Amino acid sequence: MLGVLPAQAAQAVLKAYFQAWKNCWEGRAQAPAFKGRFRSRMAVDIPQGRDLQIVRLNRRWGRMWVPKIGHVLFRWTRDLPVGRRADKGNRVSGARLVREADGWYVVFRVQREVPEPGMHAGPTVGIDRGIVKPLALSDGTFREHGPWLTEGETKRLRRLEKTRERKRRARKSGERNSRRLTRTCDQIVRLRATAKRRAIDWQHKTTTGVAETFSRIGVEDLAIARMVKSARGTVEAPGRCVRQKAGLNRAISGEAWGRTVTMLEYKAAERGGSVVRVPAPNTSRRCSACGCVTPGSRETQARFVCKNPGCGFEANADTNAGRNIDHAAGQAVSGRGDLRSTRSAKRQPPTRPRAA
Template sequence: MVKRQFGHRARLVLTPAQVRLADEQAHAARTMWNLLHEWWTVLPRERRSLAAADAAIRQARKEIDWLGVLPAQAAQAVLKTYFQAWKNCWEGRAGEPGFKARCRTVMSVDVPQGRDLNISRVHRRWGMVTIPKLGRVRFRWTKDLPVGKRADQQNRITGARLVKDALGWHVAFRIQTYDSAPEPHAGPEVGIDVGIGVPLALSDGATHDHGEWLTEKERATLLRLERRAACRKACRRRGEKTSRRLRRTYDRIQGLRARAKRRHLDWQHKTTTDIARKYGTVVVEALKITNMTRSAKGTADSPGKNVAQKSGLNRSIHAQAWGRTVEQLAYKTSRQGGTLVKVPAPGTSRRCSVCGSTTPGSRESQAVFVCKNPDCGWAGNADHNASRNVLHLYRMGLTLVPAAGRAVVRRARRVKPATAR
């Protein structure tokens, strides 16, 4: 048996009074974090301890009335998260924790005890959950959860977190299950090349594409709202507070962008699930997206060139979310019994997959590859050519393995025989 811990997010249906109370709890949790951080940084190092922080939180909840709206368990969860943030900093996994600003912090409230949720299914589409100080709340039932007779010590919901985005409040359940270890996947090998014109190109000739995330009417509405926001922002004086009309316009813009992101995420989940079920070994490039999206602005002494074009390319790369696609492929292939392998990225799009030569000028356009080698002359789709090169690197044994915090190239001792591509 294999222990799995994952999350499931569902949409909540709250009344206006419940929405106002959930907002107050989220602001109280953020303020609790800031107070705890100020207490931690001001206090001498020898007096810092978990017990002293717990006592300070209890005293703050008694003396400050509006902090009492936050449940006691949620306040303890803030303390636990804060100490874990410092532990991650000490171990080199993250930077120092800081203050949480109101406008840049995701509003959330933790429910650490899963037994207090009392989840039940009403019918096929809706379920009910008990939220501390909110009561019984409906949520969208889109996944079978280990509740009722299906719940036991091994398969259960260990907690939840309330999260608010531009589309409203959601509940993210923390689920723990024990499943039988999957059998090794006997599917074929495939190389994947990620791109902008073609999001996913596979070495066997298949492609996974998508259209626009917003309809034509929604795109027109988004453009009109962005122009309206720019006009209202230009009329605002320096130092003047943002008007309610401008805030409402920003909220509508965020709602449309959140809807597009949700559709993109749905497409990614469905596509990566299909690939993980079909193929046993998935080979991808080890892309350094941070370096690829670095600004071309340059410095005052040596300004960059084509800055606007590079900015548009960076936005297109970020919009495709290549890193999230690879993360989903990683855990979904392991769940199906397959493997995900990363190979070095340099040269895969400029090398011919038939003769193996890299000749200048072979990449005639974004979609066409014509080998300029006089002995070859092969022509085909550039994305499929790159995906076949990715798969060929794996068959040669050139894979990347983490070692001492950095990626190194490992060449296998036994090279697999080449197959017809």
């Protein structure tokens, strides 16, 4: 069987396996383990770009060569350095065929030389990530979105989920899924994939605009994995408000806060900016005007009113948190403060945001 497998594909598997152990040894991930066939994405790696033989047929379609498969047609949606446009510093170095819920996609790996970005001259900003307001900026603006699915698609998804559960209850233990149940599950997966594509599209457009506008972007260093941990507890110590916590976990996961920061980091670096992670404690409780943390200042979930007698600052709670994040990011960059000390500090004088 190994003789049939292309040597480049086998080498790519070994490289991915070695990288997985390296991430585990450096504390970025857990130890790699075997995945079930139904819990992993089907993919075909083509690590050598010279084997692709990419040809553009017309404005919409292109053709590529996949070892052991043959010629494959694909929709031409991006300009690729092929033919006379390809050279040593700008070429396609590999590709991957990935199976998604609605079909197969091809992802090309392009190697190109880019100039060193200059210093970004824009202003600074702090971003508070939330659920009601997905992104609240320190300048008082918000980046919001609507539901990822339309009303009709949401009703159809709910109807399909009820149908799936009804068919599962009718299935005997150990019996294989029927074709109708499999078709229902496929329809559910396609609808959820549609919602995910729309979410990623919104994140790409939003993060690109933020990275082009601001030079330094401050974000909270959140432990998202612990925030979405289940509150079910154990048999000896059962949790409380489990259903409410499960709904909150779904809302946090749906916003994909970690993916937003990842996009901001590489897009800001490409444009000469930077992303600074700051400690999260007290960013929503501290007054961004006087720097005091006074009980009761967070009157409601959306309103912040400083209870310091000499201040009385009022603002949107998320905007106030964004300003605190921007202040802390400025201290981290300038070196005037120790971010570790903000975990126990009760008072922190604010600093004015400055352009980097």
